[in-house]
Every structure is written in C-alpha cells, then in structure tokens.
Amino acid sequence: MTKLVLISRDFDLSHLAPAILRAAPELEVTLHGREDAADAEVAVCWNPPVGAIAALPKLRLVHSIAAGVDNILTDPSLPGVPVCRVVDPRHARGMSEFVTWGVLHFHRQLDRVISNQRDENWFRPEQRDPSTCSVGVMGLGEIGSRVATDLHRRGFAVRGWARRARDLAGIETFEGSQGLEPFLQGTEILVCLLPLTDETRGILNARTFDALRPGAKLIHVGRGEHLVPGDLLSALNEERISGAIVDVFPNEPLPRGDSFWRAKNMIVTPHMASVASPDTIGLQVAENVRRLVKGEALHNVVDVAQGY
Template identity: 70%
Template sequence: MTTIALLSKSYDMSHLVAPIQRAAPEFTVVMHGEPGAASAEVAACWDPPPGALAKMPNLRLIQSIAAGVDNILCDPTLPALPVCRVVDPQHARGMSEFVTWGVLHFHRQLDLVLRNQARGHWFRPEQVHPARYTVGVMGLGEIGSRVALDLLHHGFSVRGWARSARELPGVTVFEGADGFAPFLAGTDVLVCLLPLTGETRGILDATTFGQLKPGAKLIHVGRGEHLAVSDLLAALESGQLGGAVVDVFPVEPLPADDPLWRAPNLIVTPHMASVASARTIGEQVAHNARRLAAGEPLSNVVDVKRGY
C-alpha cells in the first residue's frame, strides 16, 4: 500500500491529512515524524526540512502542495526524483483579483485618501483615465498572462516582460535582458509574478527600482526571495517608490519587529493573494499518487533545471 507523508518545517500541514485521505482512501496518509512516514513512497511538501527527503529510501515522488517549488528545489540533498506541483484552476483568478485590487488602490490614489483620512484632511484626488496608467507585469506564464489580460479588460495600458518572446493581444511585450530596462522605464505600477530561479532571485532590488519612473508603485506577489528588503525600504523612504503592496517575503511569517510593518506607504499582506483549497490539494496529491502506483505519467511535472 502506498504511503503519503506530509513534510514542512514551517507550515502546519495537518489540515491536509483528511482531504488527501478522502480523495485516496486506499492510501495511508501520515505526518512527517509519525510511524511509517520515513518509508513513504510519496512526499507532499511545503518547505520541507533540509535533508529530510534524502532520508526516505522508498521515496518515488515529491509533490509540492502549491504552485511554487523553489522551497523544495533549494535543498542541496534533494533526491533525483520527479517533482510535481499543484495547479489550481482557480489560482489565476484569485491572483488576478488581488493584483487588480492593488492596481486600483494606487490608480484611484486610495493610498493618498487613507493618509488624508488619518489626519482629517478632505482632498479629492484627480481621476486619471486607466489608459494613461501603465501596469507592467513581470512574468507572463499562465497566471501572469491572465493578470495582464484582465487588467487590459479594465482599460489599463498593459506591458509585460518575459525571458522569451510572448504574444498577448493588446499587451506590449518586452523580452530578455535587453528588454528589461525599457520595460521598467514606462511602468507606473510594477507587478512581480515571476517564478523563482537563479536569474530572478533578488531581482526586486535598487537597480530595478532605480530604472522605474520616480514614484512608481510595486505589487509583489511572486516569491519572497525576489525581494531585496533593504533596497525596498530605501526606495520607499526616498520616494523612488511611491508605494507598494507586498504579499510574499524572504522570511514568513514576517516577524513582528520587522521594519516592513512600519515602512511608508507599504501594505503588508500575509501571503494571501491566491491560495489553493485543501480539497484541490488533496485531489491533486491523490491523483498523482494513483498515477505513480499505476506506472502512469505524472501530472504537472516540474522542469527541475528551469525551476518551474
């Protein structure tokens, strides 16, 4: 009988036992450290303890419980096994809703309205037509493309940046290293939806912020490690960045004494932009476990070299 073990060093995964068990009653589902976990064939993971997967001799499949896998691939002892991810059909919709809210927050100058409210000041900001407000989306995969097209539907001027050529109707696309600076220069709100790779780690830094027009805004919903925190704080303090919404951080949960909580014109959200439901996770973990047991091709396999 196949055993599925749940592993994480930073996230309580116990609530996923029941949904996985309901989706695959023929399998055994256990938490890391419980009897039978060390001999499991399938590891369902989020931020697993370093070295833990390499100590599972019967392991045949490493299954992320989310779309991201960087928290798994960073383990230098990772076994050479298939790594799969969860693809929630509602994930792109949820992300698009969150980003659209952030763009509207800055476009309609609600950040200024809230600051004025705090000091009892009545001031009506000028309304700018969305066609005169440019949103730049970094990363044009499935989710980034959905976000870009939804923003276009709302009337915004939308541009995108990707590592290779893309075609999105109505979206001005820049590609590769040569296209990055021109992409940034014309952007009013920068949205990060990149995967985390060696090339994108730390990409939200002083150099990137300095190539934006003064006062541009940031919406960061990619990966925490994209962000150079000290550079973000400096850009907000100097006014090079006029504001930011940050949903993902290099360290989570964000410590209570972190200066980001008190940075000027920064909204901190608790990694909530879009989260797969426990039912979806359970069904997809069960689906791949069954395919593994039957010797069938796995779903949503990650290209380990590319990192996504």
C-alpha cells in the same frame, strides 16, 4: 498501500490529510517527524527542512502543495525523483483579483485617501482614465498572463516581461535581459509574478527600482526571495517608490518587529493573494499518486533544470 508524508519546516500541513484521504481513501498519510514516516513513498511538501526529503529511502515522488516549487528545489540533497506541483485555475483567478485590487488601490489614489483620513484632510484626488496608467507585469506564465489580460480588459495600459518572447493580444511584451530596462522605464505600477530561479532571485533591487518611472508603485506577489528588503525600504524612504503592497517575504511569517511592519507607504499582507483549496490539493496529489502506482504519466511535472 502507498504512504504519503506531509513535510514542512514552518507550517502545519495536517489539515491536508483529510482532503487527500477523501480523494483517495486507499492511501496512508502521516506527518514528518513521526516514526512511521520513514517508509513513505511520496513527500507532499511546502518549504521542507533541508535533508528531510533525502532521508526517505523509499521515495518515488515529491509533490508541492502549490504552484511554486522553489522552496523544494533549493535543497541540494533533493533526490532524482519526479517533482510535481498543484495547478488550480481558481488560483489564477484569485491572483488576478488581488492584483486588480492593488492596481485600483494605487490608480484611484486610495493610498493617498487613507493617509488624508488620518490627517483629517478632505481632498478629492483626480480620477484618471485607466488607459493613462501603465502596469508592468513581470512573469507571463499561466498566472501572469491571466493577470495581464484581465488588467488590459479593464482598460489599463499593460506591458509584460518574461524570459522568453510572449504574444498576448493588446499587451506590449519584452523579453530577456535586454528587454528588462525598457520594460521598467515605461512602468508606473510594477507587478511581480515571476517564478524563483537563479536569474530572478533578488531581482526586486535598487537597480530595478531606479529604472522605474519616478514615484512608481510595487505589487509583489511572486516569491519572497525576489525581493531585496533593504533596497525596497530605502526606495520607499527616499520616495523613489511611492507605495508598495507586499504579500510575500524572504522570511515567513514576517517576524514581530520587522521593519516592513512600519515601512513608509507600504501595505503588508500575509501571503494571501491566492491559495489553492485543500480539496484541490487533495485531488491533484491523489491523482498523481494513482498514476505513479500504475506507471502512467504524471500531471504538472516540474522541469527541475528550469525551476518551474
């Protein structure tokens, strides 16, 4: 019987055990910290404590419960075993829905309407055609491409930036370090959907904000570590950025008393843009464990050198 251990530093993953067992009743599932976890062959993780994975002598596979694996790869003691992630087509749809809401929130000036309501100020903002609103999507992988394409279909002027060249119908694309500044200079609403790598860590910084159109907006749904918090707070206070929706943070859950809770013209959401369902996670983990046992090729294997 193959044993899996659920490991997380910050979150209770015990709710995933029934979903995994429904998909594969032959497996055994335990939790990090229990005495019987030491002989687990598979670690199913989200933000595991440093060293927790390396402490498993029989380990054969590490499996993220989400599309992101940066919270696993940052562990310098990570053993040289395959790392897999969850890929859920509904995850891309959910992310697209969330970003579309954010873009419409800013495009239709609902941020201003909400502020006016608090001031009892009746003012009808101008309704602009979406083609006059430039939305820039950072990151054109599976999810970023879906988001960019859906916004284009709604009539927005969409541009995208990625590490390597991409070809998306109707969307102006930029690539590499040489393309970043031209991409930013033409962007009115910036959407971050990048993977977290050494190159993208801290990319949402003062230099990036200064390169945007004056009064630009930010929708951050990438990784918390993309953001330099102090730089965003300064940009909001100085109105170089006139509004932000931030769903991911360097430290989660966002602590009470954090400056972001009361930041000017900012909406804080609790890492809710899109989440794979427990059943989807259970099915994909179970399938990969079965493949591991049979010696078959695994699904959604991460290129550890690339970080995704």
